[in-house]
Amino acid sequence: MLELKDVHTYYGNIHALKGISLTVGDGEIVTLIGSNGAGKSTTLRTIQGLNKPKSGSVVFNGTELHKLPAHEISALGVAQSPEGRMIFPRMTVMENLEMGAYVRKDLTSLKDDLDHVFTLFPRLKERIGQKGGTLSGGEQQMLAMGRALMAKPKILLLDEPSMGLAPLLVELIFEIIKKLNEEGTTILLVEQNALMALSIADRGYVLQTGEVVLADQADKLMKNDMVQKTYLGVE
Amino acid sequence: METTRKKFNLRRFAIATLVLYIVFLIGPIVGLDVPAVYASIKSNPLQLVQFLIIGISNGAIIAIIALGYTMVYGIIELINFAHGDVYMIGVFTSLTVLSLTGTLESKDPAKIVFGLILALIVAIVFCAVLNATIERLAYRRLRNAPRLAPLISAIGMSFIIENIGLMWAAQAWLVPSFGTTGGASQKSFPDMLGILFTSLGWDVNLLASTGIALRLTIKDVMVIVLAVVLMVGLYLFVQRTRLGKAMRATAQNRDAAKMLGIDIDWVITATFLIGGGLAGAAGLMAGLYNNTAWWFMGFRAGLQSFTAAVLGGIGNIAGGMLGGFLIGLLASFSDGYLNARWTNALVFATLVLILLFRPTGLLGEQTGQKA
Numbered sequence: 001m002l003e004l005k006d007v008h009t010y011y012g013n014i015h016a017l018k019g020i021s022l023t024v025g026d027g028e029i030v031t032l033i034g035s036n037g038a039g040k041s042t043t044l045r046t047i048q049g050l051n052k053p054k055s056g057s058v059v060f061n062g063t064e065l066h067k068l069p070a071h072e073i074s075a076l077g078v079a080q081s082p083e084g085r086m087i088f089p090r091m092t093v094m095e096n097l098e099m100g101a102y103v104r105k106d107l108t109s110l111k112d113d114l115d116h117v118f119t120l121f122p123r124l125k126e127r128i129g130q131k132g133g134t135l136s137g138g139e140q141q142m143l144a145m146g147r148a149l150m151a152k153p154k155i156l157l158l159d160e161p162s163m164g165l166a167p168l169l170v171e172l173i174f175e176i177i178k179k180l181n182e183e184g185t186t187i188l189l190v191e192q193n194a195l196m197a198l199s200i201a202d203r204g205y206v207l208q209t210g211e212v213v214l215a216d217q218a219d220k221l222m223k224n225d226m227v228q229k230t231y232l233g234v235e
Numbered sequence: 236m237e238t239t240r241k242k243f244n245l246r247r248f249a250i251a252t253l254v255l256y257i258v259f260l261i262g263p264i265v266g267l268d269v270p271a272v273y274a275s276i277k278s279n280p281l282q283l284v285q286f287l288i289i290g291i292s293n294g295a296i297i298a299i300i301a302l303g304y305t306m307v308y309g310i311i312e313l314i315n316f317a318h319g320d321v322y323m324i325g326v327f328t329s330l331t332v333l334s335l336t337g338t339l340e341s342k343d344p345a346k347i348v349f350g351l352i353l354a355l356i357v358a359i360v361f362c363a364v365l366n367a368t369i370e371r372l373a374y375r376r377l378r379n380a381p382r383l384a385p386l387i388s389a390i391g392m393s394f395i396i397e398n399i400g401l402m403w404a405a406q407a408w409l410v411p412s413f414g415t416t417g418g419a420s421q422k423s424f425p426d427m428l429g430i431l432f433t434s435l436g437w438d439v440n441l442l443a444s445t446g447i448a449l450r451l452t453i454k455d456v457m458v459i460v461l462a463v464v465l466m467v468g469l470y471l472f473v474q475r476t477r478l479g480k481a482m483r484a485t486a487q488n489r490d491a492a493k494m495l496g497i498d499i500d501w502v503i504t505a506t507f508l509i510g511g512g513l514a515g516a517a518g519l520m521a522g523l524y525n526n527t528a529w530w531f532m533g534f535r536a537g538l539q540s541f542t543a544a545v546l547g548g549i550g551n552i553a554g555g556m557l558g559g560f561l562i563g564l565l566a567s568f569s570d571g572y573l574n575a576r577w578t579n580a581l582v583f584a585t586l587v588l589i590l591l592f593r594p595t596g597l598l599g600e601q602t603g604q605k606a
Contacts, residue, residue, distance in 0.1 A: 048494055074496035086491035088484050099484050102477075103496030151495070 001026045007056035009046045016042045018210040029181050031189040031197040034207035040190040041083045044157045049073040075103040077154030085144040089133025100150030117146040138169045155186040162193045194231035198222050247591045272572045286571040292455045294563020295462030299517040300540035301555040303510030309486045309550035310506045313385050317392035319537020325362045325518020326528045329354040331409045347431045358515035366511025367504050400530035421529040424522040428453045458520050542586045548599020
């Protein structure tokens with residue numbers, strides 16, 4: 001469904017991605033784990049077109065994403081809940097969700113999708129008229145995910161959905177990710193919480209300083225020595 | 236923490252005192268004589284209302300121009316210094332349309348109304364396209380450059396447009412000279428609304444029959460009504476429409492907007508189109524109201540409108556409107572009770588004081604984004 005081949009991305013002179021190759025199959029949950037600065041978020045930004053790769057290719061269902069401007073990529077069914085949530089602070093929850101559906105042409109099912117988001121995140125319904133910037137961190141995370149879902153994506157890119165959240169909330173978010181996947185959404189999940197990520201993922205990639213150092217089934221990665229030592233904290 | 240804060244406030248207070256001291260030191264020389272102003276208000280309180288009317292009318296024009304500054308700043312954080320000059324081009328565009336259609340010499344009410352509406356439309360379209368062209372040529376490539384680069388580019392555009400205005404004003408077939416020579420002189424912008432009303436046999440002063448010693452002319456009413464219509468229209472556009480929401484989203488988080496499929500380039504172009512269109516409308520309004528057209532008029536209007544935008548809270552549309560009216564009133568009272576030469580200095584002093592005490596402006600409260 002999504003295939004990255006030897007992708008190199010730069011921030012000015014900084015070589016952030018040094019030849020990333022990965023695939024995400026239809027209906028899978030694939031996770032990227034790695035420490036700070038490993039290039040996880042940059043990979044998602046490159047897929048979304050926010051950063052353009054200097055070389056390599058990003059192909060989604062046969063379309064070469066790296067040749068398209070960012071705003072055309074989301075129309076193909078790629079949506080993201082970004083790092084830092086990036087909700088619109090001076091727009092209401094409702095307006096934020098409406099913006100999520102910006103690229104959609106079929107506005108008939110919009111009401112159903114809104115209801116779907118509200119079933120997943122009942123908290124958002126309570127806050128519907130509130131400005132995004134006044135929400136708590138957890139609520140903002142829900143809003144960022146809900147906004148991405150409003151685009152009815154074929155693939156959902158999730159960047160650190162657990163960051164800064166209370167453990168109970170983290171579990172809730174991961175349950176929702178599983179549920180979304182069961183409903184047919186393909187998911188590419190970036191996480192620092194490697195244990196949680198690997199426990200729900202089908203496959204995983206380990207990134208280190210812009211390179212893929214390991215790629216395997218999630219359950220095998222969990223048993224891998226290096227992963228256990230570095231990311232799961234097993235001595 | 237507490238002490239550094241206090242110190243900081245003390246310093247700002249000291250600077251503000253200095254500004255006020257200078258104002259009151261130089262003030263009397265140029266006519267700021269408080270007892271005299273008080274006596275003048277006491278002896279003729281109606282005059283106060285008169286200045287209020289003038290202030291609101293001028294403020295309406297300033298507010299419409301300020302919207303262009305504030306919208307552009309809101310979306311790309313650039314002070315478009317050429318904006319005041321786009322407004323000046325709006326004045327000349329409408330004067331040229333009125334001249335070429337023969338409206339200036341006409342005494343036929345229907346023809347005058349038609350000419351004015353045509354001038355309004357042409358001025359709006361022309362200035363909208365001009366403003367968007369400026370963005371395309373001078374700002375777009377510098378969007379990711381250091382902040383200073385587009386700012387200098389904006390000042391350069393301002394000079395270029397002023398010179399275009401200078402050349403335009405020199406063309407007698409476009410701008411009727413009424414005896415003046417050259418492009419540098421102030422050109423007269425005929426009082427078409429007055430001519431219209433006289434030709435219909437009505438009094439220009441709407442309060443003439445009431446016997447109140449006040450002038451509320453058709454010009455005041457036209458400016459205020461048109462400004463309110465434009466403001467309400469803009470407000471509804473930004474709040475309700477798809478493009479309006481995309482503009483707000485882009486202003487609040489450009490990356491997120493891109494991610495959701497918003498074409499940033501188009502949204503920015505649309506912002507410049509709307510800002511320029513408003514400046515064009517303000518051009519016709521100001522021409523009809525103040526009855527002059529001058530290549531350098533964009534400078535003063537730009538200064539006042541920019542201050543209005545900062546006063547209201549730069550980036551905030553409602554703030555731009557409020558700031559416009561407040562600066563209009565300040566300018567009107569300064570013109571009336573002090574000295575017209577003193578007005579620009581007062582406006583500048585206001586700018587300094589706002590930046591010192593409330594840099595976010597009156598309505599520019601930030602809804603902080605929590606972690």
